Amino acid sequence: MATSLDLQEQEQLDAVKAFWNKHGNLITWALVLVLGAFAAWNGWQWYQRDQGAKAGALFDELERAATAGDAEKAGRALADLRDRHPRTAYAQQGALLAAKVQFEKGRADDARASLTWAAEQGKEPALGTVARLRLAALQAEAKQYDEALKTLDAAKAEGFEALVADRRGDVLMLQGRKDDARAAWQAAWAAMPEQVEYRRLVEAKLTAIGAPPGAAPAPASGGATAAPAASASVPASSAAPAAAASK
Numbered sequence: 001m002a003t004s005l006d007l008q009e010q011e012q013l014d015a016v017k018a019f020w021n022k023h024g025n026l027i028t029w030a031l032v033l034v035l036g037a038f039a040a041w042n043g044w045q046w047y048q049r050d051q052g053a054k055a056g057a058l059f060d061e062l063e064r065a066a067t068a069g070d071a072e073k074a075g076r077a078l079a080d081l082r083d084r085h086p087r088t089a090y091a092q093q094g095a096l097l098a099a100k101v102q103f104e105k106g107r108a109d110d111a112r113a114s115l116t117w118a119a120e121q122g123k124e125p126a127l128g129t130v131a132r133l134r135l136a137a138l139q140a141e142a143k144q145y146d147e148a149l150k151t152l153d154a155a156k157a158e159g160f161e162a163l164v165a166d167r168r169g170d171v172l173m174l175q176g177r178k179d180d181a182r183a184a185w186q187a188a189w190a191a192m193p194e195q196v197e198y199r200r201l202v203e204a205k206l207t208a209i210g211a212p213p214g215a216a217p218a219p220a221s222g223g224a225t226a227a228p229a230a231s232a233s234v235p236a237s238s239a240a241p242a243a244a245a246s247k
Helices: 002-067 071-084 089-104 108-121 123-142 145-153 161-174 178-191 196-207 226-231 236-245
Strands: none
Touching: 002 071, 002 089, 071 089, 071 108, 071 196, 089 108, 089 123, 108 123, 123 145, 123 161, 145 161, 161 178, 161 196
16 A cells, blocks of 8 residues: 555656646746846835935925025025936925025026926926916016917816916916907806806906906897897807806
8 A cells, every 4th residue: 555655656746847847947937027026116116215205305405495585505406306306296396396486586597497397397297287387477477478378388287277278368468469368368267166266366357358257248228129239239259258258
């Protein structure tokens, strides 16, 4: 009986050896790849945490400089952030913060450069759109109207459509294009929910140029029989924006 078991064990051992000889290299490489991928993933996670911690420290330095109103020091901290950690959200947020203090201290060129970097090189689309909205305002203030409109054309993050339209209206009005500005503000007003307080400001802009949103045409003095003639006298081109804004 013992001899029979020994023969069975020998057959099993031979089968294992044959299997390993046939598939051993494949199994070994598969294990190497799996373990290597796991090690690489752990290494990447550690690298991301390390980079985030270092970027956070530089952002804290920039924030302290901004709070103190030191535009020069904030600019240096931002330069370090952009050079060492350009793909982090800290760098983009830092550019927005540095631009604010730079503008407040009269360094408009530096502010525009910071905002341009945040808009074009930043990682987060929403922050990029915020940067473009602020950059367009600075460009318009410098009478760079065409550049401001191009900046707004590139602001495409979802959820910012109303703010972009409002800023476009501001630029167009400064450019002397009143009708285009009215259309942009009407689009902004229509896109904003009623509970948003900023909508009141857009409404005030429209009212100031004689185009309050949702305003109905003044009734004619001839009573009900004169109403069709009054409505017919309003051109379709001027009635359509008001109707769209009231929705």
